[in-house]
Amino acid sequence: MDIKISGLTHRYKAGTPFERLALHDVSLSVPSGTFLAVIGHTGSGKSTLIQHLNGLLKPSEGTITVGDLTIAAGGKKKQLKALRKRVGIVFQYPEHQLFDETVEKDVMFGPMNFGQSEEAARRVAHEMIKLVGLPVEVLQKSPFDLSGGQMRRVAIAGVLAMEPDVLILDEPTAGLDPRGRKEIMDLFRTLHDQRNMTTILVTHSMEDAAYYADRILVMEKGSTYLEGTPAEIFAKRGELQAVGLDVPETVQFLLKWQEKTGKPAEMSSFTIEDTARAISADFGKGGSTC
Amino acid sequence: MKELIKVNNVSFQYPSEENLTLAGLSLSVYKGEWLAVVGHNGSGKSTLAKLLNGLLLPGSGEVKVEDYTTANEEELWEIRRRVGIVFQNPDNQFVGTSVRDDVAFGLENFGVPREEMIKRIETSIARVNMQDFIESEPHHLSGGQKQRVAIAGIIAQKPSIIILDEATSMLDPMGRKEVIDTVKQLNEEEGITVISITHDLEEAVRADRVIVMKQGAILTAGSPREVFQNEALLLDAGLDLPFSLKLGVALRDYGVSLKEQHLTQEELVDALWTLKSAD
Numbered sequence: 001m002d003i004k005i006s007g008l009t010h011r012y013k014a015g016t017p018f019e020r021l022a023l024h025d026v027s028l029s030v031p032s033g034t035f036l037a038v039i040g041h042t043g044s045g046k047s048t049l050i051q052h053l054n055g056l057l058k059p060s061e062g063t064i065t066v067g068d069l070t071i072a073a074g075g076k077k078k079q080l081k082a083l084r085k086r087v088g089i090v091f092q093y094p095e096h097q098l099f100d101e102t103v104e105k106d107v108m109f110g111p112m113n114f115g116q117s118e119e120a121a122r123r124v125a126h127e128m129i130k131l132v133g134l135p136v137e138v139l140q141k142s143p144f145d146l147s148g149g150q151m152r153r154v155a156i157a158g159v160l161a162m163e164p165d166v167l168i169l170d171e172p173t174a175g176l177d178p179r180g181r182k183e184i185m186d187l188f189r190t191l192h193d194q195r196n197m198t199t200i201l202v203t204h205s206m207e208d209a210a211y212y213a214d215r216i217l218v219m220e221k222g223s224t225y226l227e228g229t230p231a232e233i234f235a236k237r238g239e240l241q242a243v244g245l246d247v248p249e250t251v252q253f254l255l256k257w258q259e260k261t262g263k264p265a266e267m268s269s270f271t272i273e274d275t276a277r278a279i280s281a282d283f284g285k286g287g288s289t290c
Numbered sequence: 291m292k293e294l295i296k297v298n299n300v301s302f303q304y305p306s307e308e309n310l311t312l313a314g315l316s317l318s319v320y321k322g323e324w325l326a327v328v329g330h331n332g333s334g335k336s337t338l339a340k341l342l343n344g345l346l347l348p349g350s351g352e353v354k355v356e357d358y359t360t361a362n363e364e365e366l367w368e369i370r371r372r373v374g375i376v377f378q379n380p381d382n383q384f385v386g387t388s389v390r391d392d393v394a395f396g397l398e399n400f401g402v403p404r405e406e407m408i409k410r411i412e413t414s415i416a417r418v419n420m421q422d423f424i425e426s427e428p429h430h431l432s433g434g435q436k437q438r439v440a441i442a443g444i445i446a447q448k449p450s451i452i453i454l455d456e457a458t459s460m461l462d463p464m465g466r467k468e469v470i471d472t473v474k475q476l477n478e479e480e481g482i483t484v485i486s487i488t489h490d491l492e493e494a495v496r497a498d499r500v501i502v503m504k505q506g507a508i509l510t511a512g513s514p515r516e517v518f519q520n521e522a523l524l525l526d527a528g529l530d531l532p533f534s535l536k537l538g539v540a541l542r543d544y545g546v547s548l549k550e551q552h553l554t555q556e557e558l559v560d561a562l563w564t565l566k567s568a569d
Contacts, residue, residue, distance in 0.1 A: 042433050042465065276537060276540030
C-alpha cells in the first residue's frame with residue numbers, strides 16, 4: 001500500500017502559549033512493499049511522524065495518503081478508523097499494553113473490535129501466535145505469567161491479528177537481549193517479505209537500519225534531513241555525525257581499514273559476512289573459490 | 291583489591307513465580323572495578339541489582355555491602371547511600387520539578403544539612419555536566435540528560451557503587467554515549483565502582499570484568515577477553531558475539547589467518563594490518 005506524505009506540519013498545543021512546532025513541511029513517498037527505517041535522535045520528530053500514519057495525530061497542515069485514503073487537516077473521524085484498520089503500530093514496550101485475562105482474548109481483541117466474528121478472530125489469533133514463534137499452549141495462559149520476551153511477542157501478535165497492510169514498528173527490540181532482538185527483527189523482515197507489507201521501522205540502531213531496510217529516512221528538528229538507500233545514507237558519515245548519529249559498525253570498520261590501506265573500500269553491503277569478504281580480498285586469497 | 295560487595299549463596303523467588311529467580315548465587319565486587327553483567331531476558335540480572343541495595347531481600351543467603359548487611363533493617367539506609375541504581379526509564383525516576391530539586395530530593399531524605407546540601411547539589415550537577423540546566427524542568431531534557439541528572443542525584447550522596455540497570459537501553463546513540471562517558475569518568479577519576487547490567491556487548495567489552503548470567507546463576511565470569519572467546523557458551527546464554535569477534539570469525543572463514551581473538555575494532559584493524567604487512 002503506497003504512502004504519500006505532502007507538506008505535513010504538526011504543531012502541538014496550537015493556539016496556546018505552549019505551541020511547539022514538531023514537524024515542519026515533511027514530504028515523503030513510500031512505495032508499497034518498501035521497508036523504510038526512520039532514524040534521528042530523540043526529539044527529532046520520528047514519533048510525531050509515525051503517529052500521523054495511523055491517525056493518532058492529525059496534521060496541522062498538509063496531507064497523508066495511505067492507499068486511497070487521504071487524511072488532511074480538519075479531516076473526518078470516520079476516515080481515521082479506516083486508516084487504523086490498514087496501519088498497525090507496534091509501540092515501544094508493547095507488552096505494557098497487554099490487558100486481557102488470557103493471551104487468546106488479548107490477541108482477539110483487535111480483530112473483534114474491527115468487526116470480525118469471534119470464530120474468525122480466534123482462528124487468526126492461533127495463526128499469529130504461531131507466526132511470532134510461540135507455542136499454542138500460551139493462548140490459554142494469562143499474558144502476565146509469561147516472560148518479558150514472550151509478552152512482547154504476544155503484543156506483536158495482537159497487532160498482526162488486525163492484518164494491517166502497513167506495519168509501523170517503534171523501536172520494537174528495545175530492552176531485549178541480543179538473541180531476542182535478532183529473532184524479532186528477522187521475524188519482521190520475513191513477515192514483510194511473505195505478506196507483501198509496507199514496513200516502517202523507527203530505530204536507534206544504525207545496524208538494524210542498514211541491515212533490514214530498503215530505504216532510510218533521517219529526521220532532524222522536525223524535518224526530513226536525508227533520505228535514500230542505506231548505501232547512500234551511510235556514505236554520508238559527516239552529515240550523520242552532525243546530527244548525533246553515525247554509520248553502522250561494519251562501515252566504521254571498513255573506514256578504519258581504508259585508512260590503513262589507503263584504498264577505498266566498497267560499502268554497499270552491511271552484513272558481517274560481506275564485510276569479511278571485502279577485507280579478505282585485500283589478502284589476495286579471499287573472495288574467490290580457493 | 292578490596293571487596294566492597296559480597297553476595298553469599300543467595301536465592302530469591304518472586305511470590306508469583308514457580309521457579310527461583312536466583313539460585314544459590316555468590317559474587318564478589320571489588321573496589322574501583324567496572325563490572326558488566328550480561329545475560330538473557332529473565333536471567334535474574336535486575337533482581338540481582340535490587341538485592342544489592344536492599345530493595346529486595348534474599349530468601350536465603352546474605353548480601354553484604356562493606357560492613358553492612360541487607361538482612362539488618364537498620365543498616366539498609368547505610369547501604370542505599372553507598373549503592374545507587376540508575377534504572378532503565380529516564381521518565382520514571384525524575385521526582386523534582388527542576389534539575390536542582392531532583393538532586394536535592396535524595397539529600398533531604400538523608401537529612402544532609404542545608405549548607406552542605408547546596409554545595410553538594412552544585413558539584414554533583416557540574417560533575418555530570420548539567421550545570422547549564424540546573425533550573426530546567428524535566429520535560430525540557432533529553433533522555434540522556436535525565437539519566438545524567440539521576441546520576442548526579444546518586445553521586446550527591448557520595449556513594450561507593452553505581453549500578454546501571456540497562457540505564458542506556460532507551461536512549462539514542464548520543465544519549466548512550468553521554469551517560470557511559472559520564473560514568474566512565476566517575477569510575478576512573480573518583481574510583482567509584484560500577485556495576486553495569488547491559489545488553490550492549492560493545493560496552494561489556496570495555497569492562498574490567500564480565501559476568502554472564504543464565505537462569506538465575508552465574509554461567510561464567512572473567513575478563514572480557516576470557517569470557518567473549520567462548521562463542522558456544524555465549525550463544526547458549528542467549529547472547530551473541532561482540533562485533534569484532536564476530537568479524538574475526540568471518541574473516542577466518544574467508545581464509546584470513548588471524549591467530550588471536552580481537553575484542554575491539556582498533557585491535558582487529560591493527561592485527562589485520564600487521565598480517566597484511568607480512569604478506
